[in-house]
Amino acid sequence: MTADIVIRNARPMGGEPVDLIIRDGRFSSGGARPTQEIGATGYVALPGLVEAHTHLDKTLIGMDWFENRVGPNRNDRILADRKAKRDLGIDARRQSARQVLQTLKYGVLHIRSHVDVDTEIGIANIEGVLETREALRDLVDIQVVAFPQSGMLPREGTLDLMDAAMRAGADIVGGIDPATIERDPVRHLDAIFALAELYGKPIDIHLHELGELGAFCLELIIERTRALSMQGRVMVSHAYCLGMLEPTRQQALIAALAAEQIAIMTVGSPAAPALPLRLMRQSGVAVASGSDGIQGTWEPWGNGDMLERAKYLAQRNGMTNDADLAETARICTFGGAGGIGLSGYGLSEGDFGDLVLVPARTLAEAVAVTPQSRTVIRRGRVLVRDGVAATDLPSID
Amino acid sequence: MTADIVIRNARPMGGEPVDLIIRDGRFSSGGARPTQEIGATGYVALPGLVEAHTHLDKTLIGMDWFENRVGPNRNDRILADRKAKRDLGIDARRQSARQVLQTLKYGVLHIRSHVDVDTEIGIANIEGVLETREALRDLVDIQVVAFPQSGMLPREGTLDLMDAAMRAGADIVGGIDPATIERDPVRHLDAIFALAELYGKPIDIHLHELGELGAFCLELIIERTRALSMQGRVMVSHAYCLGMLEPTRQQALIAALAAEQIAIMTVGSPAAPALPLRLMRQSGVAVASGSDGIQGTWEPWGNGDMLERAKYLAQRNGMTNDADLAETARICTFGGAGGIGLSGYGLSEGDFGDLVLVPARTLAEAVAVTPQSRTVIRRGRVLVRDGVAATDLPSID
Numbered sequence: 040m041t042a043d044i045v046i047r048n049a050r051p052m053g054g055e056p057v058d059l060i061i062r063d064g065r066f067s068s069g070g071a072r073p074t075q076e077i078g079a080t081g082y083v084a085l086p087g088l089v090e091a092h093t094h095l096d097k098t099l100i101g102m103d104w105f106e107n108r109v110g111p112n113r114n115d116r117i118l119a120d121r122k123a124k125r126d127l128g129i130d131a132r133r134q135s136a137r138q139v140l141q142t143l144k145y146g147v148l149h150i151r152s153h154v155d156v157d158t159e160i161g162i163a164n165i166e167g168v169l170e171t172r173e174a175l176r177d178l179v180d181i182q183v184v185a186f187p188q189s190g191m192l193p194r195e196g197t198l199d200l201m202d203a204a205m206r207a208g209a210d211i212v213g214g215i216d217p218a219t220i221e222r223d224p225v226r227h228l229d230a231i232f233a234l235a236e237l238y239g240k241p242i243d244i245h246l247h248e249l250g251e252l253g254a255f256c257l258e259l260i261i262e263r264t265r266a267l268s269m270q271g272r273v274m275v276s277h278a279y280c281l282g283m284l285e286p287t288r289q290q291a292l293i294a295a296l297a298a299e300q301i302a303i304m305t306v307g308s309p310a311a312p313a314l315p316l317r318l319m320r321q322s323g324v325a326v327a328s329g330s331d332g333i334q335g336t337w338e339p340w341g342n343g344d345m346l347e348r349a350k351y352l353a354q355r356n357g358m359t360n361d362a363d364l365a366e367t368a369r370i371c372t373f374g375g376a377g378g379i380g381l382s383g384y385g386l387s388e389g390d391f392g393d394l395v396l397v398p399a400r401t402l403a404e405a406v407a408v409t410p411q412s413r414t415v416i417r418r419g420r421v422l423v424r425d426g427v428a429a430t431d432l433p434s435i436d
Numbered sequence: 437m438t439a440d441i442v443i444r445n446a447r448p449m450g451g452e453p454v455d456l457i458i459r460d461g462r463f464s465s466g467g468a469r470p471t472q473e474i475g476a477t478g479y480v481a482l483p484g485l486v487e488a489h490t491h492l493d494k495t496l497i498g499m500d501w502f503e504n505r506v507g508p509n510r511n512d513r514i515l516a517d518r519k520a521k522r523d524l525g526i527d528a529r530r531q532s533a534r535q536v537l538q539t540l541k542y543g544v545l546h547i548r549s550h551v552d553v554d555t556e557i558g559i560a561n562i563e564g565v566l567e568t569r570e571a572l573r574d575l576v577d578i579q580v581v582a583f584p585q586s587g588m589l590p591r592e593g594t595l596d597l598m599d600a601a602m603r604a605g606a607d608i609v610g611g612i613d614p615a616t617i618e619r620d621p622v623r624h625l626d627a628i629f630a631l632a633e634l635y636g637k638p639i640d641i642h643l644h645e646l647g648e649l650g651a652f653c654l655e656l657i658i659e660r661t662r663a664l665s666m667q668g669r670v671m672v673s674h675a676y677c678l679g680m681l682e683p684t685r686q687q688a689l690i691a692a693l694a695a696e697q698i699a700i701m702t703v704g705s706p707a708a709p710a711l712p713l714r715l716m717r718q719s720g721v722a723v724a725s726g727s728d729g730i731q732g733t734w735e736p737w738g739n740g741d742m743l744e745r746a747k748y749l750a751q752r753n754g755m756t757n758d759a760d761l762a763e764t765a766r767i768c769t770f771g772g773a774g775g776i777g778l779s780g781y782g783l784s785e786g787d788f789g790d791l792v793l794v795p796a797r798t799l800a801e802a803v804a805v806t807p808q809s810r811t812v813i814r815r816g817r818v819l820v821r822d823g824v825a826a827t828d829l830p831s832i833d
Contacts, residue, residue, distance in 0.1 A: 104797040107757040309706035310754035338756050339804035340747055350737055357707035359735050360504040400501040407736035 043072055044419050046396070049079035051386045052372075053365065053402030059084060061392030061419035068388045077414065077421070082396040083405045085368065086386050087148025087417065088345035089375025092243075092276050092304045092329025095135035095152040095171070095181075096164040099335050101436075102127065102134075107339060113220075113247065116337055121189055123336045124160055131167030136435035138333055139171060139179050142343035143432075144423050146395030146415045148179055151243070151329070151379045153186035153213055153276075156200045165204045174433050178422060182379060184243050186213035191230065192221045198230055205238045214244035217256045224256050232263045241272040241380065243304075246280070249312075253280025254292060261295050270300040274327070274378055278303050281319075282312030289315065290322075297323040302378035306331045307352035316356055320366070327378030328352055328370050345371040346397065349406045361403035368406050392419040439471040440464075441816045443793070446476035448783045449769075450762065450799030456481060458789030458816035465785045474811065474818070479793040480802045482765065483783050484545025484814065485742035486772025489640075489673050489701045489726025492532035492549040492568070492578075493561040496732050498833075499524065499531075504736055510617075510644065513734050518586055520733045521557055528564030533832035535730055536568060536576050539740035540829075541820050543792030543812045545576055548640070548726070548776045550583035550610055550673075553597045562601045571830050575819060579776060581640050583610035588627065589618045595627055602635045611641035614653050621653050629660045638669040638777065640701075643677070646709075650677025651689060658692050667697040671724070671775055675700050678716075679709030686712065687719075694720040699775035703728045704749035713753055717763070724775030725749055725767050742768040743794065746803045758800035765803050789816040 043063070048056040059079075060067045097120065099105050105127070109119040123129065131154070139150065154168045165185060172181040185204035191197040191214075205212065212235040217224035228244075235242045248256055257280060264273045275296075281289060281303070293315070296303065302325035305314045319326050328348050333341035349367035353359065358367065376384035383391045396414040399405035415423035422430055440460070445453040456476075457464045494517065496502050502524070506516040520526065528551070536547065551565045562582060569578040582601035588594040588611075602609065609632040614621035625641075632639045645653055654677060661670045672693075678686060678700070690712070693700065699722035702711045716723050725745050730738035746764035750756065755764065773781035780788045793811040796802035812820035819827055 104801055106798070107800065108759070109757055111754060111756075307706075309704075309748070309752040310710070313707070334804070339758075339761065339800060340751070351706070354737070355706040357508065359508075360506055361736075362505070364736065401503070403504065403736060404501055407731070 044075040044077065044416070045073040046077045046079045046084065046394070049082050049084035049396060051084045052368070053083050053405070056080070059386065059394065061416070064392050064418035066386060066388050066390050066392055075421070079396050081398060082414070083399045083402055084386060085146070085395045085397065086372050086376070086384055086390070087393040088146045088371055088395060089327065089379065089381070090142060090147045090150040090329055090343060090345055091327035091375040091379050092306065092331060093138070093150060093152050093343065094154070094332045094335065095138050095150070095168050096129070096131035096154045097335040097337065098134050098138045098333045099129070100134065100137045100141060100333065105336055107336065109336065117189055120336050121157065121159060124155070131164035132170045133436060135168045135171040136175060138343060139175055139181070140432060140435065143178055143415065144413070144426060144428070145344040145346065146413050147343060147345055148393050148415070148417055149376065149379065149381055150179060151182040151184060151211070153184040153243070153245070154209070155188045156185050156197065156204050157187065157189040158194050158196045158200065161200055162204045162207055165207055165209055169208050174435070178417065178432070182210045183208070184211040184213040185209040187215055190215065190220050192223055192227055201234060205234060205240065211241045211243050212238070214242065216246060216248050217259070218252055219248055224259055228259050228263055232267055235269070236267060241274070242269065243274040243276060245276050246278050248280060250280055250283045253278065254284055254288065257292060261299050261301065264299040264301055271380070273299070274302040274304055276304040277311070278305070278314065279312045282314045290318065293319055293322045293324055300325070302327055304329055304378060305352070306348070307355040309355055313355050316352070316366070325374060325377040326370050327375040344409060346406060346409045350409060353406065361401060364403040364406040368402050393417045439816070440469055441472045441474065441813070442470040443474045443476045443481065443791070446479050446481035446793060448481045449765070450480050450802070453477070456783065456791065458813070461789050461815035463783060463785050463787050463789055472818070476793050478795055479811070480796045480799055481783060482543070482792045482794065483769050483773070483781060483787070484790040485543045485768055485792060486724065486776065486778070487539060487544045487547040487726050487740060487742055488724035488772040488776050489703065489728060490535070490547060490549050490740065491551070491729045491732065492535050492547070492565050493526070493528035493551045494732040494734065495531050495535045495730045496526070497531065497534045497538060497730065502733055504733065506733065514586055517733050518554065518556060528561035529567045530833060532565045532568040533572060535740060536572055536578070537829060537832065540575055540812065541810070541823060541825070542741040542743065543810050544740060544742055545790050545812070545814055546773065546776070546778055547576060548579040548581060548608070550581040550640070550642070551606070552585045553582050553594065553601045554584065554586040555591050555593045555597065558597055559601045559604055562604055562606055566605050571832070575814065575829070579607045580605070581608040581610040582606040584612055587612065587617050589620055589624055598631060602631060602637065608638045608640050609635070611639065613643060613645050614656070615649055616645055621656055625656050625660055629664055632666070633664060638671070639666065640671040640673060642673050643675050646677055647680045650675065651681055651685065654689060658696050658698065661696040661698055668777070670696070671699040671701055673701040674708070675702070675711065676709045679711045687715065690716055690719045690721055697722070699724055701726055701775060702749070703745070704752040706752055710752050713749070713763070722771060722774040723767050724772040741806060743803060743806045747806060750803065758798060761800040761803040765799050790814045
């Protein structure tokens, strides 16, 4: 049990200054006997940033520089990725912990990570990230998606490994391009929905497929979500196709996603089609965001800062005014929380006492300038103070 | 005259470690009596970063937060920009100096800035930025483009002001969307080429026009460059149209740009069409890059770091391998230098003794991770040491 704490004059999501009280680990309207007080004049307060899509087992943070000679296609990258796992001996436990501790200083308190399951590494990476989840459970919430990165149907034995991953403690069943990688969209989707039903778990599908092919796979996902009453428990990651359709087709598909409460995760990649964020919001589709891989074999950059991600989303969509930036900040907080199914999330009475204080005059400035010197509080406990760890962090190496 | 200096074990553009000697302000192969030695083991050395396109008179760095309620169209933004100049009293001298000193710490030693000329502010911004150029001339090279942001033909008197700007000391004649803003592409281009001829100065044209309209305007620019023998003295900024054409049309236009030595400046905006960087390089077109506006009414973000810009270029173009990142680093150094016509630029004997040391294992890491703690040397004088000013900087406020 942590002491009660009061945060003075913080501006929740850039609004009017208020005192935020955390009592017994939750926001409270009063009655606390605060033993700690934090002055937050000049700070915007956000609930914990939500990383809704990353690959904790793939980062090379702290390792030797990986000279990337990989070709431009997704299959080139999958092969390079699997080879790197073999050759570099990437330790999923250690690497996932390194990324989590790095992003903690930005205020990332909730992470959904896809974790590779394949016939070479089996479920070792799942076990490694689950170890990190346990070791860092007082700092960050981690959801583990069993992810068949190298393909499931074409590589015999992978489906059994997916099953083993769920038994080992994975939280979510992952899927991957049902047509272009799996070569059989119906069989792939039937298999992962069956697994999700068997374990009573949600689904999160990587869908990079473009244009009408992607739209068709999205329809198959919508049909299965409806048939199995999985509303609110399915996320589609990337879904570039939504940015590539005729307007009427796009609107109809987005309405169907909303009806089945299927969430969409977009990283706002500058090199991929932009999703119609405004239309999705107006239509009631939950939109979350994530960093995708950070400093790995897929892409050499990335820091996992979900406020910087909000900036990327705005930049990709040509959104430059303050209201737009507030919307992308919302996607990286409340949108993510809705998308990955968090409860007790927010800055209101009764919500978990988690927040990030960002030195900024407005929420838009927090997004546009992404000040680094943040204060991070979880369940009323100060983890990071002005960018510096304020508590002993577990040793991970 | 500065003392001779030797930089030990730096890796020029990520290559093998060498000692770099600067004697009498230029790189030398020896014969120096170094009075200062800098250990650069673990550092990549680049020549001074080149900011080939910014708007020094528009940044709001250090001013009150500007609440951006501006609409999404270019004309909305031009109106908001002009209104802000009136309402906020943006001091072009002070603001330009703030941006220059901020970007100096990243190693930006050469800047081409477009500076507004219009019937409301006249040439006051030109005069302000010219003052900064003079005040900071021992730190940074600045080129001033007389830029008719609000339009020239539709706003009577602007052409005379452009002429006045050139007489006041502007280095380059600027142009703007000859069709969509100027409404008369031939007359606009004839006017600015005539001005350039009159003063014997280069040209730099903002060309946002899309698809075939942009391509047509580009043809008009090519024709005039050829007719007036302006080869090597014309830059087209943005040129989105190059990313929107049929392949054969695109190739032909790029070949024509190469033939007339017309340089292209691209910022790699995530919300605009990506240019075919590889094809342009193969065809021999000089490609430069820039930050465009930083923290102004047009866009709320930006820090002016041209290594981060190299990352943006790579991200926009889906370039993730080490060779690709080296190429975008080249665009932000040698490409920019060629594009804006610098002489004595580079890390070879006889070149000006300017360089940036970046703590990184490879050039690709310098781009992907953009370490901030850099050392910046100009003409053999250490201006910034590990991210901290190493010399007294002029007072600017």
